[in-house]
Amino acid sequence: MTMASMYFDYANVAVFFVFAVVFVILNISVISVILRPTVENDQKDTTYECGEPSVGSSWVRFDMRFYTVALVFLIFDVEVAFLYPWAVVFKDLRGAIGGSATGVFVFLEAAIFLLILFVGLIYVWKRGDLDWVKSSSAQEVDARQRQMIEAKDEVRL
Amino acid sequence: MMTIGLTHYLLLGGLLFSIGMAIIIIKRNGVAVLMGLELLLNAAALNFIAFSHYTVGDVRGQVVAIFIIMLAAAEAAVALAIVLNIFQHFKGIEVDEVSTLRD
């Protein structure tokens, strides 16, 4: 590659760059101002929050329930990381030594892995952690446990 | 032209490890300490993958990386739950202030 053609390549990039910058500025600040209708409204200046009316600052404490959902997601997210390599080699394994029996064995192994994780899903489900509004009985149990321990600690002190 | 080789990955791994260790030692915020921890584990995972690709040539190192990711997730889940509970008891997550148990 000669020096001249290399500079030519860079010129290509430069043209693209200039075009991109001009295109964006032109669209956002010139053409849209000319074309759009201008209707004043306070609601338009507020922060967009998934269609909900926005209330207060965005720097608030998040609800504990987001955390529970994130945890449940995490389990099944990592599960996929294990199943992906398994799925990639599964097709080849049917032809490996032992024939289809080997394939069945490998399939069963993954099934058992999923079954153990499914136990976790049942656990979360039954405890009511999948419900956005937790049942009142589950909340009562938590509160009762807290009271009992506090009472015992007083005795010990 | 410089080719990216094993050395660069190892240096990156070492850098991640050092940054993670520094965060764990310096930061007082419980969640920040957990972030430092993730860096330690990712440094190890990066090393495993780099060695697996450049020197060893089997997939064992990559499989190990997946296991490390899983353990990082499990540890983070448990540790975050503990930090949440710390917040409820101590009204803050500064690690230094959580020290009622001492000699």
Added chain:
Amino acid sequence: MFQSVFAKKIDFEPKAFQEEFGSVINSLKDNLPFIAPELVLVGAICVLILAGLFVPRRDQKGSLGLFSLVALLGAGWLACSVGTSHFPGLEKPDTLFQGMIAFDSFAVFFKALFLLAGAVVVIQTYLSHEFEGFAMGEYYSLMLASLLGCCLLAAATDMVMIYLALELVSIPTYILVIYRKADKRATESALKYAIYGSVAGGVMIYGLSLFYGLTGSTALTSLSTISMEGANAAVVVIAGFLVFAGFAYKMAAVPMHFWCPDVYEGAPIPVTSYLSVASKAAGFAAFVRFMDAFGLGEQIRIAGGESISIQWVEVVAIIAAVTMTFGNLSALFQDNVKRMLGYSSIAHAGYLLMGVVGMKGIAGDVEGFQAISFYFLSYLFMNLGAFTVVIVIASRTGAENIESYKGLGPRMPFRAACLAIFLVGLIGLPPTGGFTGKFMLLKVVILQKYYWLAIVAGINTAISVYYYARIIKNMWLEKGSSTEQILASPLGVSVIGLQAAMVLVLGVFFSPFVDIIQRISFLS
């Protein structure tokens, strides 16, 4: 510059890999019967999680506890019978799952030890007042999960397997420590435990990644092939110390011991007693295997070979001396029984490390790792026994302070006498199993010509008399505020009595047990 240090690249051939994988799958099928105890544990864990959801909460401590007890004893029986008998039509293998875990008498012995310790802890949980009205399905399943990790850790012969098993031991115990989540002390100790544990784990896996690069394999046996030339030596030393941090954390050895007293004080007492025996023993079992493969006699040479030249075995000896001295000196000034037993457990980690020092070389009738095995057998009964009595006292009187043990002797004569036996065993005086075990540890160290370490251990034993004897003195010689008899439950009395009897048997009629441990060997 690093390319020269680490092994050369080998080309990867997918087709050959597939063919190899087919035979791997077949060998997995053949290996399944040999991990029967672990499979029983996995099944029991799933059943316990689900049972915790459907059994009424107030019955859970008893019914689920009984189920876990049966599962643990069943798994322990399986571990012994699988370990000693042959399956018809199957050849007894040395290693299982492509060299991931070993199938040797060392692993079988420790598996049986963990499962027995787990069974005792389940009974302790039933005796404890701390879990009244709690959902216990998670508790028992986490306990069994951690024990599963212990079983795998004692058998692991692969670096990755060691790391995975170590984390499987640790992560459930983080949750067990904070099981009473409304308890402020438990919360604090769980934070310290989890952060120390995760950092130790992260540091360890980084060290293991360097070993993987050096050897091109994750098998422990490949560690002996590392050459200690040139730049290699520095990497090996760094990686060695990083990996040691992970083991030191599990064993509660200096300098990774800081979590130990806090966690022992904050955690529920049955969990403390679990941590002090099963998880510590698992760490030691893996450390013994690792050091055997790594080469204790290997010279550490830093900076080209002349400036510093010491052996790994010397490093371990120094750590052992520091650990036992630190543990004993700190234990002197404790008021809380659990905290004192925490420091005492650090001191015992130091004594046990003497067994690692005497592991190789001049073999007497008992080798170092066999001395460790025997010491853990007696430590199991001494320490779990002491904790059982502490649990009973805490449940009946709410007392955890050594001061409040005053006058307990006449109020609960049999149990207080048993506690005295356990404490005498922990000191290491005859006629208890603690004496026999410590005698063996000292013997292997002396055979190895580490006389100074034996002297340090002797001095430490003398120091430890002070704080153990203080409890005995408070119970029997001091007058308490009350003279009311403390209620005895048949289960508590019989468990405590059995453990005290075992401690005495191991101290007096130890020869059959010594015969057993002399037959223990492991792959190397």
